[in-house]
Amino acid sequence: xxxxxxxxxxxxxxxxxxxxxxxxxxxxxxxxxxxxxxxxxxxxxxxxxxxxxxxxxxxxxxxxxxxxxxxxxxxxxxxxxxxxxxxxxxxxxxxxxxxxxxxxxxxxxxxxxxxxxxxxxxxxxxxxxxxxxxxxxxxxxxxxxxxxxxxxxxxxxxxxxxxxxxxxxxxxxxxxxxxxxxxxxxxxxxxxxxxxxxxxxxxxxxxxxxxxxxxxxxxxxxxxxxxxxxxxxxxxxxxxxxxxxxxxxxxxxxxx
DNA sequence: ATGGTTGCTTAGCAA
Numbered sequence: 001x002x003x004x005x006x007x008x009x010x011x012x013x014x015x016x017x018x019x020x021x022x023x024x025x026x027x028x029x030x031x032x033x034x035x036x037x038x039x040x041x042x043x044x045x046x047x048x049x050x051x052x053x054x055x056x057x058x059x060x061x062x063x064x065x066x067x068x069x070x071x072x073x074x075x076x077x078x079x080x081x082x083x084x085x086x087x088x089x090x091x092x093x094x095x096x097x098x099x100x101x102x103x104x105x106x107x108x109x110x111x112x113x114x115x116x117x118x119x120x121x122x123x124x125x126x127x128x129x130x131x132x133x134x135x136x137x138x139x140x141x142x143x144x145x146x147x148x149x150x151x152x153x154x155x156x157x158x159x160x161x162x163x164x165x166x167x168x169x170x171x172x173x174x175x176x177x178x179x180x181x182x183x184x185x186x187x188x189x190x191x192x193x194x195x196x197x198x199x200x201x202x203x204x205x206x207x208x209x210x211x212x213x214x215x216x217x218x219x220x221x222x223x224x225x226x227x228x229x230x231x232x233x234x235x236x237x238x239x240x241x242x243x244x245x246x247x248x249x250x251x252x253x254x255x256x
Numbered sequence: 257a258t259g260g261t262t263g264c265t266t267a268g269c270a271a
Contacts, residue, residue, distance in 0.1 A: 203262050
């Protein structure tokens with residue numbers, strides 16, 4: 001199984017690029033974030049033509065997540081079901097084959113100390129609660145998406161400069177680590193230990209050509225799924241050129 | 257210290 005995650009920053013603007021990427025990469029599962037469209041507007045037919053089925057939790061203007069798969073998507077869930085009001089479409093889970101796939105778009109947090117940052121930390125804790133409540137670390141489970149957290153200094157081009165920002169703040173890293181501590185492995189780190197592997201580059205200041213990036217998009221897997229993980233990579237090429245998302249896809253491979 | 261870019265929506269916000 002080939003599993004990928006990609007923050008596309010508007011499926012409307014990125015549709016042709018995503019279709020072209022699917023045609024070449026042929027993942028079995030693709031998790032999308034920031035689709036920015038309601039479910040009625042999502043271009044189902046274009047993906048169906050490439051052989052993909054779709055599970056959606058969409059929203060106008062902001063957020064929006066989707067899971068594309070070449071086989072059936074079963075037992076679709078769209079919220080934590082923890083009793084809290086949730087206006088944002090940031091969570092989507094579905095079973096593909098034997099694997100439970102969870103697609104998340106973790107809140108960015110905007111500014112450290114803001115209400116949005118508190119919401120980000122709270123959201124990560126709710127995600128941990130969801131795993132405790134509905135899953136076991138022994139499940140075949142992949143938690144994929146844009147976490148808006150770079151876990152370690154080697155995941156940030158300039159850790160000192162980014163330490164006070166929402167993407168690399170100690171509180172965000174702690175919340176992320178508490179999620180990992182439930183029983184998850186970072187698919188990229190199962191296979192690559194070097195720094196300089198980034199999944200997001202700001203549109204501004206020529207950040208991409210300078211490789212001023214951060215690794216904030218992740219495929220996190222339970223131990224049983226980690227045992228089946230034969231490789232992982234970030235497709236930096238997908239960030240190149242005009243009309244690219246500011247994120248690159250993360251791809252992981254598993255034996256069946 | 258600030259700005260810079262993109263997308264959605266139309267001047268300002270979110271990222």
